[in-house]
Amino acid sequence: MKFLYNSIFLRHDTGTHPENAGRLLSLGNIPEMPVENGEKYLRLVHTEEYIEKVRQACRSGRPLDSDTVTSAGTFDAAIHAVGAAVSAGQSGDFALVRPPGHHAHADRGSGFCIFNNMAIAAKILSDAGKKVLILDIDSHLGDGTEQFFYASDRVLYISLHQEPSFPGGGSIEEIGTGPGTGYTVNIPLSPGAGDDIYAGAVRLALGIADSFRPDAVGVSAGFDGHEGDPLLNLRLSCNSYYDAGCSLRNRFPLLFATLEGGYHPEYFPKSLNSFMAGINGQSLPYPEDKTDSTYLLLEEHQVRMDQLKQILSPYWRI
Numbered sequence: 001m002k003f004l005y006n007s008i009f010l011r012h013d014t015g016t017h018p019e020n021a022g023r024l025l026s027l028g029n030i031p032e033m034p035v036e037n038g039e040k041y042l043r044l045v046h047t048e049e050y051i052e053k054v055r056q057a058c059r060s061g062r063p064l065d066s067d068t069v070t071s072a073g074t075f076d077a078a079i080h081a082v083g084a085a086v087s088a089g090q091s092g093d094f095a096l097v098r099p100p101g102h103h104a105h106a107d108r109g110s111g112f113c114i115f116n117n118m119a120i121a122a123k124i125l126s127d128a129g130k131k132v133l134i135l136d137i138d139s140h141l142g143d144g145t146e147q148f149f150y151a152s153d154r155v156l157y158i159s160l161h162q163e164p165s166f167p168g169g170g171s172i173e174e175i176g177t178g179p180g181t182g183y184t185v186n187i188p189l190s191p192g193a194g195d196d197i198y199a200g201a202v203r204l205a206l207g208i209a210d211s212f213r214p215d216a217v218g219v220s221a222g223f224d225g226h227e228g229d230p231l232l233n234l235r236l237s238c239n240s241y242y243d244a245g246c247s248l249r250n251r252f253p254l255l256f257a258t259l260e261g262g263y264h265p266e267y268f269p270k271s272l273n274s275f276m277a278g279i280n281g282q283s284l285p286y287p288e289d290k291t292d293s294t295y296l297l298l299e300e301h302q303v304r305m306d307q308l309k310q311i312l313s314p315y316w317r318i
Contacts, residue, residue: 001255001279004084005030005096011073012099018231018263019112024098026269038082044123045116045148050107054078054114064109074099078114081258085117088256089125089218094276095258102142102220102260103167110144111167117258118220119148125216126154133158133214133252135205137244138222138260139232141170141186145220151180156212158205160198162225162232163188172308175315182315187308189225190300191233194291197301198225198240204305204318206247211316216254223262223271227291231263237288238267238274245278255279 010021024030042051057064058075081097088095101118103111122132122145134149136142136159149155161170176184185208187201209217223241225234248255262268270286277285293301309318 001257001276002093003030003096004033004035004088004093006032006035006080006084008035008080009077009098011071012077013071013073014069017069017112019098019100019261021098022265023262023268024096026265027096027272030096035080036083036087037079038084038086038120039079041082041086041120041124042079042115045106045119047107054109064114068109068112068114070114074114081117082115082120085121085258086124088258089121089216092254092256094221094256097259100222100260101258102136102138102145103140104144105147111140113144116144116148118142118218119145121256121258122149122155122218126152130215131212132156133209133212133217134220135209135217136160136220136260138220139189139225139234140166140222140261142220142260143167143169146184149180150176150184151178153179153183156183156185156209156214158185158187158208160187160189160201160205162191162234165232172304172311175311182312185312188304189234190297192235192293192297193301194235194293195237195240196290197293197298198236199243200301200305202244202247206251207318208312208316211318214252216256217248217252219248219255219257220260221257221272221275222260223268223275226262226264226267226271228264228267229262231261235291235293237291238270238286239284239288239290241271242274242278242284245275249279249281
């Protein structure tokens, strides 16, 4: 797996906002590749009214909400982020993009996200007849992505996220609706959860994935669960992201990823590169001491996971 990156993503000028161009610049000299203008794909998941709203907001640099800012270069960056995600879904690569996407809904932006890069890439694969798993390892719930596929039995959405945290929701009882019942899986992690809890959550997610037998797996790859990240309260080390990458390696016919969160200028690049090293069968580049959860957190998490398995037992072999 290689990075699909272009400096056009730096045109989304957010100043000192947590989701800023420095995130990508912290990775050093990433080789640039041509990326597709993905504007023609937007209507697969977004309304015409919302697309035009974003276009007009970017022209004047108006924010979409209190968290989601725009600039004159945002629209171009966002539509090329969509194009890169679509390309990654065909080539099995990592779309190293901004703005991120998993909080974006059909008719509104949210949580730093403009257009839903992963939802669009997954919709294209699903429309082509593929069974698609979206594994969202960003430590915020990807509420936009979840809602797009909440009633679908062609796309299985699994999220590992801190609860409680922005944007709310993401409980174990939220499992989809209609034909999509059982095809949404939320694996909430309590503040303070460490590598041990995370490893079990990844095993559970991949066990469900093996039961689903997807043709393609898209990873909404956020790295804000690291214990140094300023926006959340999980205690993951780089080892967790490396181990997740190792677990995914060579497991599915098609594996791709697109960047979501991760906001610490030192630990974000280390976590991302650790994940990529695991995917690509390389040694762990940034080993850290593994983090342990308290006994009470372990006990609480196990009870919640037992409840989740019971809820999902009619749908998946776990």
